[in-house]
Amino acid sequence: MEPREDNQPTPDGELTLRLIPSRCDANAHGDISGGWVVAQMDLAAETVASQMAEGRVATMAVEQMAFMSPIRVGAAVCLYTRLIEIGTSSIRIGIEVWSRNPTEDHRRKVVDAEFVYVAIDEKGRIRRVPR
Numbered sequence: 001m002e003p004r005e006d007n008q009p010t011p012d013g014e015l016t017l018r019l020i021p022s023r024c025d026a027n028a029h030g031d032i033s034g035g036w037v038v039a040q041m042d043l044a045a046e047t048v049a050s051q052m053a054e055g056r057v058a059t060m061a062v063e064q065m066a067f068m069s070p071i072r073v074g075a076a077v078c079l080y081t082r083l084i085e086i087g088t089s090s091i092r093i094g095i096e097v098w099s100r101n102p103t104e105d106h107r108r109k110v111v112d113a114e115f116v117y118v119a120i121d122e123k124g125r126i127r128r129v130p131r
Helices: 034-053
Strands: 014-019 057-067 077-084 090-100 108-119
Touching: 014 034, 034 057, 034 077, 034 090, 034 108
Parallel strands: none
Antiparallel strands: 014 077, 057 108, 077 090, 090 108
């Protein structure tokens, strides 16, 4: 995460998905559920991994996840992905989630993680990632 000229941090990666969660995605306290956030992270990272694998992938691991701040209902949620590594059959994707809550004028990083996917064939067997 490189700071801008005004010293504000910026997302690391490419914007892959942008959403605005609703009340049905919230917990009892009005914050967006962590489960909803993780599901969106998996969707965004899987999109990148399946492009790299040129086909079907399966989530193998979620590593180094850290939640830093809550997301409120109505916030703009942006998911940024970056390719970290391609192995023989695996792909590691870094993902950051940033939000801009409805009553704020700045965005902030709310969670980041690394997702690992394995390329699979039509029968669900592990296969090589094309180079």
